[in-house]
Amino acid sequence: MSEPTTTGGTGGAAVARPTILEASGVTMQFGGLTALNDVSFGLSEGEIIGLIGPNGAGKTTLFNCLTGLYSPTSGTVALRGTPLPQDPARVTEQGVARTFQNIRLFPSMTAEENVLVGRHVRMKQNPLSSLLHGPGFRRSEAEAAERTEKLLAFVGLTRFSDELARNLPYGDQRRLEIARALATDPSVLLLDEPTAGMNAQETEATRQLIFAIRDLGISVVVIEHDTKFIFTLCDRVLVLVQGEVLVEGTPDEVRGDPRVVEAYLGAPPEEIEAQVNRVQVPGVQDNGAQDNGAQDNGAHDNGAEDNGTQDNRAQDNRAQRNGAPAEGGEQA
Numbered sequence: 001m002s003e004p005t006t007t008g009g010t011g012g013a014a015v016a017r018p019t020i021l022e023a024s025g026v027t028m029q030f031g032g033l034t035a036l037n038d039v040s041f042g043l044s045e046g047e048i049i050g051l052i053g054p055n056g057a058g059k060t061t062l063f064n065c066l067t068g069l070y071s072p073t074s075g076t077v078a079l080r081g082t083p084l085p086q087d088p089a090r091v092t093e094q095g096v097a098r099t100f101q102n103i104r105l106f107p108s109m110t111a112e113e114n115v116l117v118g119r120h121v122r123m124k125q126n127p128l129s130s131l132l133h134g135p136g137f138r139r140s141e142a143e144a145a146e147r148t149e150k151l152l153a154f155v156g157l158t159r160f161s162d163e164l165a166r167n168l169p170y171g172d173q174r175r176l177e178i179a180r181a182l183a184t185d186p187s188v189l190l191l192d193e194p195t196a197g198m199n200a201q202e203t204e205a206t207r208q209l210i211f212a213i214r215d216l217g218i219s220v221v222v223i224e225h226d227t228k229f230i231f232t233l234c235d236r237v238l239v240l241v242q243g244e245v246l247v248e249g250t251p252d253e254v255r256g257d258p259r260v261v262e263a264y265l266g267a268p269p270e271e272i273e274a275q276v277n278r279v280q281v282p283g284v285q286d287n288g289a290q291d292n293g294a295q296d297n298g299a300h301d302n303g304a305e306d307n308g309t310q311d312n313r314a315q316d317n318r319a320q321r322n323g324a325p326a327e328g329g330e331q332a
């Protein structure tokens, strides 16, 4: 088990935070291709980790291994020390929720209905009560409706509650997908390119939303190509290159590491620095890096074509129950 990370705060003694999610020696092979090779990391409670790396580095494959969508060739994934089942629905039940690179909403259902789908993971119903619409069933339905309303407010989508998901602006679909994942009451939230295709304003709103999610006590791992976004959001950053963790550290450590510059960023450090520091974000203290939403040097999946529920990879078609999108809003 990896050492829990520590946080120093302002001048006080460092406080150890327990590890909540841990990947140990995860290797994933597809025939002759090794997509992940012996990947280990621990996510601490209350932590936001960024996962970056070039296209094809294995980032989504790692998420798929963490959520039971793929069974790793070797290695283990554990939540609070207990191995997670290799079954996405059960992983969701145990408290790990995710969003997808390609949005997977139910396009012909309303925003509210999409969130309710996520909520059903937590609705334990006596079958007879459900059948007869007894008091237990009605109480449970009322609780789900109330929770859904709060979550839509939390992600800033109350006005779209009755709108079909397919009609929502792209950035709002991503927010709705986050609300649906939150409806499962996760302890850990995995976000796969949450700002892909967003403009600068939406990207900033998403950063604030992720901070708000962390403040609810949910630990977060975020995949993004937008390194400026990652460096101003995350406590720690993992750089995956060709299926291996090349570098792991604070945003400052990672930004300054010549291996990262060479393997991933592809430009001299001073150029990266200039790019990262070009715009200052009010309220972001650590490294002054601001993300203006420019999607940097990776090829993005802008999802423009993908308003539906499909990720076309054949291997990735198993239903993920927690499936579906977020602006800053009220308390969940």
Ligand SMILES: Nc1ncnc2c1ncn2[C@@H]1O[C@H](COP(=O)(O)OP(=O)(O)OP(=O)(O)O)[C@@H](O)[C@H]1O
Pocket (backbone or CB within 6 Å): 030, 033, 035, 053, 054, 055, 056, 057, 058, 059, 060, 061, 062, 101, 313, 315, 316
């Ligand atoms: N089911 C699969 N079968 C075969 N190869 C796969 C499968 N899933 C992923 N791969 C391969 O594994 C490697 C890692 O892919 P993955 O999608 O995890 O990378 P990524 O870092 O998420 O890339 P991107 O940034 O482009 O989304 C790639 O070479 C990809 O083609």
